[in-house]
Amino acid sequence: MQKIFFSQSILDSLINEGRITLEGNVLTLLSSDRPSFELEPGYRIGRTADNGPDPNGLVGQIRYERDLRAEKAEIFLDSLIYRDTAYVAEPGFIGEKKELIDSLSDTDLLARFLLDSLL
Numbered sequence: 001m002q003k004i005f006f007s008q009s010i011l012d013s014l015i016n017e018g019r020i021t022l023e024g025n026v027l028t029l030l031s032s033d034r035p036s037f038e039l040e041p042g043y044r045i046g047r048t049a050d051n052g053p054d055p056n057g058l059v060g061q062i063r064y065e066r067d068l069r070a071e072k073a074e075i076f077l078d079s080l081i082y083r084d085t086a087y088v089a090e091p092g093f094i095g096e097k098k099e100l101i102d103s104l105s106d107t108d109l110l111a112r113f114l115l116d117s118l119l
Contacts, residue, residue, distance in 0.1 A: 002096070002097040003062065003094055003095065003096050003097075004037065004094070004095045004097075005042065005044045005062045005092055005093070005094055005095075006027070006037075006039065006092050006093045006094075006095055007044070007090055007091075007092040008091070008092055008093075010092075011027075011092075011093070018030065019031075025038055025039045025040065026038055026039070026098070027039055027093075027095055035097055035098075036097070036098040037095030037096060037097055037098065038095065038096050038098055039093040039094070039095050040064055040065075040066070040093060040094055040096075041064070041065040041066075041091070041092075041093060041094075042062055042063060042064045042065055042091075042092060042093060042094035043062070043063055043065065043068065043075075043080065043089040043090060043091055043092070044061075044062050044089060044090045044092065045058045045059055045060065045061050045062075045063065045080075045087050045088075045089045046059065046087070046088045046089060046090060047059055047087065047088050048085060048086065048087055048088075049079065049086035049087060049088055050086070054085070055083075055085055056082055056083055056085055058082060058085075058087060059087070062094055064094055068080065068082065075089075077091070078090060078091060
């Protein structure tokens with residue numbers, strides 16, 4: 001599944017330029033192939049707050065807010081604390097590229113269901 005991070009400022013710019021549409025949590029790029037992305041709150045982790053080593057390997061990652069909270073991270077604005085390490089993180093949205101269900105074969109649908117259910 002393709003994922004992309006959208007900061008709020010990027011979303012604002014794309015909307016103002018008329019390059020995307022937003023309906024609920026679905027973003028659609030207004031290009032020839034019109035890809036759509038389901039958006040969910042997330043963060044791009046930029047660095048540790050003290051510019052020191054990253055014992056958790058989070059720097060450079062994009063993570064869903066729900067996953068960070070499930071792992072007991074403390075989040076406030078652009079800061080988060082994860083396992084006693086403070087990070088500077090950019091809030092925004094993670095978009096997962098939507099696939100048209102109609103274009104998937106029955107085998108693909110079954111495989112996707114089993115993978116989603118078992119993992």
